[in-house]
Amino acid sequence: MNENLFLKETFRNQIQLILKAGPENISTIDPLKQQAMSLLAGGYGVDEVCDALKIHRSTLWRWRKQPEFIASWNQMVKKGKEKQIQALLELQHQAFNVLKDCLSSQSELLRFKVAITIVEKVDAMPDGLVCTEEILHKQQQDEKFR
Numbered sequence: 001m002n003e004n005l006f007l008k009e010t011f012r013n014q015i016q017l018i019l020k021a022g023p024e025n026i027s028t029i030d031p032l033k034q035q036a037m038s039l040l041a042g043g044y045g046v047d048e049v050c051d052a053l054k055i056h057r058s059t060l061w062r063w064r065k066q067p068e069f070i071a072s073w074n075q076m077v078k079k080g081k082e083k084q085i086q087a088l089l090e091l092q093h094q095a096f097n098v099l100k101d102c103l104s105s106q107s108e109l110l111r112f113k114v115a116i117t118i119v120e121k122v123d124a125m126p127d128g129l130v131c132t133e134e135i136l137h138k139q140q141q142d143e144k145f146r
Contacts, residue, residue, distance in 0.1 A: 029072055033063055037073055041080070 039049040063069045102114040129135045
């Protein structure tokens with residue numbers, strides 16, 4: 001299975017779990033709209049969703065402009081992203097162990113490539129502010145531009 005298809009399928013499964021769990025905004029909209037959201041999140045196009053639910057395109061477009069639908073959609077996507085981030089963080093430990101094992105490889109080229117990769121990743125990590133006053137000032141500046 002290619003990576004995009006895997007990610008799409010994973011996201012679709014997570015959306016189904018979120019819909020079953022019934023976050024507060026999603027549970028307030030009717031089941032047909034919930035199905036539409038689920039299909040859209042699963043990667044189906046507007047025509048496919050309309051055909052599957054036997055609704056007109058204009059109905060779906062109207063729903064997609066309703067604040068209730070938008071809020072539910074955004075909440076569903078946010079929860080899906082949170083679950084994906086958590087899954088990636090859990091895999092991070094395994095990835096570190098693989099890199100660690102590669103540093104002990106018989107292949108000098110592999111050890112070299114892994115070492116370079118690690119150094120590049122560490123160098124790419126941004127340095128954060130360490131002074132409380134600077135952090136507060138930056139937060140205030142960011143708030144002004146929102």
